[in-house]
Amino acid sequence: MRKRLAITLSLMMAASIVAGCQAKSEDKLVIAARGGSHVTAMEAVKAEFEQKHNVKVEIIGLESADLKQKISLDAKNKNGAYDLIMADDPWMPELSEAGIFANLTELGVEEDADFEESSLALGKHPYQTGDLYALPFSGNVQLFFYNKQLLDNYNAEVPQSWEEVLHIANKAHEEDNLIGYVIRGQQGNPIVSDFLPIFWAYGGQVFDEQWNAQIDSEAGQQALDTYIQLAAVGANYETTDIVSSVSEGRATMALGWPSWFIAGETASADYAPIPSKATANGAAASTGMIGNWMMGVTANSQNKELAANFLTFITSSDTQKKLVEHGGVPTRKSVYLDSELAAKYKHFPIMLEALQNSVARPRTAKWSRVEEALGVELSAAIAGTKSIEAALSDANKAVNEIMQ
Known part of the structure; x- marks a missing residue:
């Protein structure tokens, strides 16, 4: 009996150890x-x-x-x-x-x-x-992508200002009927991500310290005017066509995320930090969207x-x-x-x-809603259904309503 009990206890202990190991x-x-x-x-x-x-x-x-x-x-x-x-x-x-x-x-x-x-x-x-x-x-972080051969054709250096970007874009369009610049103008995140670096270069900020919208501002008007001028001598594409047009030499320049153009060690287009100035003589600002x-x-x-x-x-x-x-x-x-x-x-x-x-994009829990509202108005301005003034005024109003 004792022997049988000892065996049973041994088996139970072994099972417990195994179970513990399995767990x-x-x-x-x-x-x-x-x-x-x-x-x-x-x-x-x-x-x-x-x-x-x-x-x-x-x-x-x-x-x-x-x-x-x-x-x-x-x-x-x-x-x-x-x-x-x-x-x-x-x-x-x-x-x-x-x-x-x-x-x-x-x-x-x-x-x-x-x-x-x-x-x-x-x-x-x-x-x-x-x-x-x-x-x-x-x-x-977003970068500035360009076709080096095309820039060389126009004896152009990598632009340091948006004034220079627009000059090169106009030249490519007028002289060779090329796409001067590719915007990403779809509503919501695409157009907002594409526009903000230009807005920042002009000294713009989406909010002031009290979270009041600052989109309808001199910086906003100048940046959106530049963006519309770039679109006029360029094209409005989604990601795949942005990459192929710049990489293949049908377009000169665009903003983009590195993963679009760079795979491992290979880049399909040349790249640089986003231009930090609005004009050649303007003040430099941080412009790379993280x-x-x-x-x-x-x-x-x-x-x-x-x-x-x-x-x-x-x-x-x-x-x-x-x-x-x-x-x-x-x-x-x-x-x-x-x-x-x-x-x-x-x-x-x-x-x-x-x-x-x-x-960084504004650190508010409501950013996704702000981005959507701003994107609607920017797209309307690009499409020509609203003036720059009306689009920015309506964007400011919509964003303030969200933040309240």
Whole structure:
């Protein structure tokens, strides 16, 4: 009897040990990520962390709108389905105010001076000054793309002002019937992202310090007039045609995100930071629109400390150097300035320069609504259904109503 009891107890203990081992081996972190290259890059490097921490890292890739919706819905659950989430930087004020992110400062994640300052600021709430709620996972900033052969044909240097851009665009259109400049004039995010760098160059700001709209201003009128003149000697295209027209020499210049024109080491057009001046003799301003993908730990994660460890790992300089080889975009200065990487990825120094002179879209939780309202009025001005004055006046009114 005693022998049988001992055997039974031994079997129970063995089963318990096996069960414990199985439970431990099944521990996992779940990441809700922007699908595509971000997922591919993380999948390529996650094994090191999995082996060190005996954990499985599951990465769920989603389209942008679907990602935001799922993040918001899951935040209502006591026990979240996601331990880490990626967020487009304009979402940060909205998601932070909703309490969706865990406070990284309280989790012991320290600010690292190696992160590009403009990128790191995006993860703080309040913006720039508050605690850290997300780290910059993927750096991005708009650049000025041009066809070098065409600029050479007109003996033109890379323009430093929008006055020079318009001069070259007019010349290409009048002399060779080419597309002088390509705008991205579709309503909403496309036209607003395309217009704001010009607006900033003229000294414009969407809001004053009290969140009153400043779109209907001298800067707004000058910038929109320039934008309409560029459209008159150019074309209004969507992304694919913007890239092909500049790359193939049918158009001279356009704004764009690096991923449109640059794949790995290969760029289909030449590039530079966005012109920082309105006129050749004007004052310089920051004009590069920053567009980072951030990553943070969810407030309802059941494994916050391990999730914070993964976040530190995936954004470390060593990991970022590996991510680059799989399509990742750095957010650390040391990675951009690494001599071997800079020799291979020749756009890195230009991107770092643009990031260090970049502008974040206004940090309000209502930005998506503001962007939509502004985009409607800008599109009306481009189409000629409203005058510049009427479009800007109506935009100012609509934005103020949203902010109230």
